[in-house]
Amino acid sequence: MEQVLNTMKELGRNGLGAPVLLVLMLAMVVVPLPPLGLDMLFTFNISLSLIVLMVTIYAMRPLDFGIFPTVLLIATLMRLALNIASTRVVLLEGHTGTDAAGKVIEAFGEFVIGGNYAVGLVVFAILVIINFVVVTKGAGRVSEVSARFTLDAMPGKQMAIDADLNAGLISQDEARNKREEITAEADFYGSMDGASKFVRGDAIAGILILFINILGGLGIGMLQHDMAFADAMRNYTLLTIGDGLVAQIPSLVLSTATAIIVTRVNSSQNMSSQVLSQLFENPASLGVTSAVIGLLGLIPGMPNFAFLTLAAIGGAATWWLSQRRRQPVAEEAPPEEPETPPEARDLSWDDVAPVDIIGLEVGYRLIPLVDRNQGGQLMDRIKGVRKKLSQELGFLIQPVHIRDNLDLGPSAYRITLNGVPVGEGDIQPERELAINPGQVYGSVPGTATTEPAFGLEAVWIDPDQHDNAQTLGYTVVDASTVVATHLSSLLQQHASELLGHEEVQQLLDTLARTSPKLVEDLVPNTLPLGTVVKVLQNLLEERIPIRDMRSIAETLAEHAGRTQDAGNLTASVRVALGRSIVQHINGLQHELPVIALDPSLEQILLQSLQGTQEGGAGFEPGLAEHLHQALANRTQQQEMNGQPAVLLVAPPVRNWLARLFRHSIPGLHVLAYDEVPDNKQIKVVATVGQAPAGLQQQAAPA
Template sequence: MSSPPALPGPAASGRNGKSGTVPAGRRLATVGIPVGIVSIVVMLVVPLPAVMLDVLIASNIAVSLLILLVAMQVQRPLDFAVFPSLILVATLFRLSLNVSSTRLVLDDGYAGKVIDAFGHFVISGNLVIGLVIFLILVVIQFLVITNGAGRVAEVGARFTLDAMPGKQMAIDADLNAGLIDEDTARKRREEVAAEADFYGAMDGASKFVKGDAIAGIIIILINLLGGFAIGVMQNGMTMSEAISKYSLLTIGDGLVTQIPALLLSVATGLIVTRSTTRGGMGDDIVAQFGAQKHSMRLGGGFVLALCVIPGLPKLPFVLVGGALLIAAQRVPDAMDPRPEPEEAAPPVNPDSPEQLAEAMRIDPIELELAADLLDLVDAGVGGDLLERVRALRRKVAIEFGLVLPRVRTRDNLDLPMSTYAVKLNGVEVARGEAPPGCVLAIGDGLSGLPGRATTEPVFGLPATWVPMEMRAHAEVAGATVVDRASVLTTHLAEVVREHASELLGREDVRALLDLTKRTHPSVVEELTPALMSVGEVQRVLQALLAEQVPIRDLVRIFEALSLRAKVSPDLDGLVAAVRTVLGPAICATHLVDGRLPVLTFDPLLEQSLLETVRQSEAGWYLMLDGARVEAIVSDAVRATEAAERTGRTPVLVCSPQLRAAVRRLISPTLPRLAVLSYNEVPAGLTIDALGVVTGAAVAVGG
């Protein structure tokens, strides 16, 4: 028997999958609260009976007390982000109660049992004492707590807004360094923006509290004067009777509104002064006082010592001092800031198999620093080299699709002072210098600056290491000034680009396959292991990286390999198939103002080269004599240099059958010249022909 069809529309099911009645909490949020706020406004103009006023006054006290307790328990201000809006609603509610009670006091001379009880309790038979106590409460509320909370909120808002750009930059730095991911960075940015909005709202909300205190004082004066006038002039009371009756009602009315206002002012002060804590207020007080056992003992002893002063009562000071000493003894040891002694670690045997294996392990990439360069990695003195290296790993991943192995940074006392070295698989491949206290000024005309002439390690530009204090002079002279950490990081990045293919291990390829399989399982399952092994995929990816071709688009790379591997397992053929698919992306990296600067072979030369192409186990190559090879390479070098003098870095484009062989021919002498096939150049791309390689002479165009 088939089940009945589901009912259409949102009422078919709730968010939790149950039949769709709206939860009670949602009904309160969507209906009850707006109705309540509108009712508060209505109370300003509609008279209320005394019984209902008693209920609303009790509700006002309860809500204010609840807000204060929540403000004490939240771990951070943003956990109570609705607080500024609550201040406005609570203030409006109190003022509406003031208006309703004033109407009853002046009209009937009676405003309910709550106000009457509060008035009798405070006056206690003496009107003057009652008035003095009430005025003291008003002064405390208005001059102390409200003013202080308002000032803290104002300063907090200004400082939070001023610090917002720095916090955003810190988040971006952590993101670039790879310390956090995109989701975490987004959440932190939202928290920074929410914090700025919160303190800005608190700055305005504190004005509500201050205005409420002023309004309360004015309403009290109105009740006193108006009640006295009505009692004497309309009700025929004597002056003493009018003062007694309406003073009692005024004090009672003032107390039932000032006490909630005082609670709300205290809550405001607690919220805006707890920006640096991360726990509830009670936990923070116990933890931070409890962590100072010594201070508590000293305080208790000092209070006990006051007992020796003649004339002072002994019992109060003995009780207080003894309580402090007992509290200091009963504080848990976990709150004591003094660290417990650590257990001695068991001795490590340097000859154990584990330690020997660790000593024998060769890291894929290492950065070694001389002794005087260790400040670059010391965060205590501002060294940020390790953070920059983490950022480099992220940049390489985004640019090439290569997950760079962790760069092991260590000191090497055998290196000359101010020297660093980069090793790949235990073999040094690059070395440079970064003298302490200096910056690298790159450019011509720096002979007038003190320092040591050198060559910039990446681009080979003339440069000078100048003292740090001469940085401004070097910039005025037109030089590009780079700090030591940037020089080292740039050099390391260039080494990584040149040797990217060597850094792609088989485990890395397996990880890339698994990562792609999560989103495109059929693509990976069709390719491996049915058509190609992991090692064969690795060879193709390494060949692409060797020619600076990014391998980020793994899905299309694997799809191209699947189609080509069914025809032939030849490495050059597999690479050519992938390059054809990635052609638009490859060309995009060489565009200059939207145009592709191109060198080509003379048609006769290209035809003759096609006749000399041969295949070996190492791939396709050209069977040419030495003189012919030298002529072709020399012409390519001259054509490339002539094009570069016009400010453009060209690519050499040839037929697909020649591309791999020509690349092997030219790369030892001219590694910066990219070699593309006609199949890799997308239709419609604007070509900028810069020259023709003839093998004997070069014609350069513009």
């Protein structure tokens, strides 16, 4: 047996398995087979169908047996080739007796149906009806619907993967694997839809082959071999029915396997475990059933023994399941210990708890989300957020300290930075959040809410509405993802507050491994560490990553001899990082669309800045409101056109305008002229700030 398996594996490695199998099928059609060969092949056919059925039962999910459509097609073709080979032997040798086509066909013709061809016809008809009308038709319909819904749900699933990737919950490799799995799932159900048609056609072919063999056998037996009608009818009918049963039973088994695999739901359990865990999870259902069966068994005239025996077995099983459910509760109860008063001791600095740099407080209903022992995934999601932000921003994000807070609502959470709350929300841990990304094709039943990270419209839905919501265009995420995405958004907004002296010193130590002379000349010989920290915080405040620490350090070392002001040094670093800044805004596009200030307004701002000492400009409030409204409208228009909103101004006024509109117009990027790389072509799409003459006169300096 081991030698046979090794030979089959060697054929598979050399790519010869499928060609050899097809050649054998053609040989069965063309070359007459002896009865012993038919016995071996029919036995192999039955064994193959049983193996396929067992694999579908023990598979955790349909994709674990992704080759099933191909196996189903090959098994169907082999069964049809066997039908042709057996038909040849039945018609050629049927006049010699019921063992002419081998022992397997004879056994099914004699033993299974008792040698009565009338009974055989009835049994065969029932098998065909069950296979064709019930199993095959139902499996084909399920395959068709599953394929359709899987294809419709693909865009929503792809968007969910992109959302998890953008939130840092999964890596690029994990996202690629998930996309491949979605594609494989769609291909599988599409193939199953087609393969079920082969099974349906095989059932029809079985009916036709039966009538052809019976009529052909009667004609050959009576005309060529001078047999009596009764003898010919008996021999050929029993052989034909035996042949049909040998083919239809494996066909019914494969049809059943098809129906099982297309109705399976992805799970971490095989089918047997799922049946036991779900069918008998609640002992009450089994208890009520046993009581009803027991009452029926007490009625006179009913089969009392069978009913009462089954009721007793069901009652015993109900009692055993009830005891099993109570057992973990008793084991989990902690032993009571006598309370001992704590030892009196003096206070120390250990009693002064430092504030958490990043904190997450949760209500008591959300504790299972952060408990890995209860299947909570929030800890892993937060770790993914920290990893993604650390790679994007250029420094290590501090750990998130999670604790429960009884002052919060049961399903509420709060995010704190340096002990100060910066965001909070309320989630439903047992449900999923369907987020409207901007365009959906219907509504889903649930509780309307607002997504906490970006303020999008959303609906809390039951998990069984997951696929339906994705089909309608919603992005569906679980409760842990909602909290992790909210945390990621807040950490990006407050990244400058997370960077301190220790983090900057770590960055400099890392840079010193490759550029030791640069770091030695920069800190503390040229600049104090505090100034470097302030420059990096300014960059993060304007959403500029500090990954290119070498360029930042070289720029600081170059300009530190002329100024020690952190604002001026930040402007110089921005110029050095101009290519990275513009690429982050506009990608690799050769042309950069920009919004320009009216020359007269820009001149007013320059003159106003020259007359102040603290880097701030002062001009008439009406003109400021007019400028803000114009920039807000233009930013919205650029975003609707799918283009970035970039305000290009003179270097002296860039920092002041960026701080002025940073929070009021979040989508606006403010760049200085010298921050745009030389290889970028500038296209002015709008000019703003053309205020009425009266306002300009009031704003002009005295």
